[in-house]
Amino acid sequence: MSDQLRPRSKRSKQISPIARHGRLKRSNAFANVAKVLAAALAVVMVSGVSVAALATLNVAASIKPGIELPSETEGAIPSIGSIDGGANLLLVGSDSRAGQGDGYGDPEEETAVLNDVTMLMHIAEDHSSATVVSFPRDTFVPIPECVGPDGETYSAMSSQKINTTLNYGGLSCTAATVTELTGLPIQYAALIQFNGVAAMSEAVGGVPVCIAEPIVDPKTDLNLAAGEQELKGLEALQFLRTRYGVGDGSDLGRISNQQVFLSSLVRTLKSAETLGDPFKLYSIAKAAVDNMELSNSMQSPDTMVSIAMALKDIPLENVVFVQYPVYNVDGGLEVDEVAAETLISTIEADLPPQLDSADAPFLSQSDPNAPATEAPVDPNAPVEEVPVEEVPGTQASNVYGQNAAEFTCSSGRPVEDQ
DSSP states (O other), X not given: OOGGXXXXXXXXXXXXXXXXXXXXXXXXXXXXXXXXXXXXXHHHTSTTOOHHHHTOHHHHTTOOOOBOOTTOOOSSOOOSSOOSSOEEEEEEEEOOOTTOOTTSSOTTSOOOOOEEEEEEEEEOTTSSOEEEEEOOTTBEEEEOOEEOTTSOEEOOEEEEEGGGHHHHHHHHHHHHHHHHHHOOOOOEEEEEOHHHHHHHHHHTTOEEEEEEEOEEXXXXXXXXXXXXXXXXXXXXXHHHHOSTTBTTSSHHHXXXXXXXXXXXXXXXXXXXXXXXXXXXXXXXXXXXXXXXXXXXXXXXXXXXXXXHHHHTTSOGGGEEEEEOOEEEETTEEEEOHHHHHHHHHHHHTTOOOOOOOSOOTTOOEEXXXXXXXXXXXXXXXXXXXXXXXXXXXXXXXXXXXXXXXXXEEEEBOOGGGO
């Protein structure tokens, strides 16, 4: 066990009986945390320029029936313009292979539908920052009583893995669980499957990713040489879902690897090449609604645009991706409650989280060829002493991640160690 993942305290977990219909079956190996991150984030990071494209009838007609959320915002649909105040948006990835075509496993195989991607984006009240929290799929959490999409009721459970919530009660149950865990109400939510990731990465025109060491993963058929690679389509999906081929081979390593992709995706979406291309913007919007199920609160294209416009001017360094803090226990992960409390307090205060600077085996590495972000320093210029201001509640250990301005590289894990 790494120092970063050592338990803060020992607690016994009481696993309550599972009250649901049918038997929870084992997810196939394709289930992963990665497959939705790029697609879902792209929806809300369109940068607000594509008002006309998102409002196009062809896009609006593609939106699927909505899903009701426990914390859903009621009232009139916001007019075109950024949303008022802050908001929390849940992004969920399903491992279901139904209707996904070839290459994702047997669509007829009876397996549980798990949320192997669970991400919460918090937009600050003044739209100055956005924090994206990834919840590791194997984290034991309490699950509240949930009502499924067909009206069936699932009893509350004291401790189950967070990735089972989609199977118990659908997207609404996942939203309720994350709210109970964090205390953050969720106003918007979106669910996506395999095809959506490939479609979204194609629509954006590919995402440049730095590979520090070759990535070879027989389990996902991924084989990437070292250097910068532009990923899209199936290859982007393979990269996002690889676990054994990167870092330390853990689910935490996969999340860190996803953050390499996501940071580059945000930079790509905010670039002139994307914002100045109406066809590309339309393609992103169309790919999103064609491949996503949305909460009732996100059914209007106007709402999508309003969320995007709230994000469009946020500096890259204030778009922060973090892992929800956990430590290893038998059979999964447990919440590091001390670090989690600090992280959530920071998010509630609308401050970008400060990240743990300690090294950890699952982390990706800095890009040695990253472009300079500061002007050269004049050695003859007078030195001005600037007082250091302490920001309360921002520093925490065991909170790992990166911001979108950071250039990082994926590091391959040798096949013999997989």
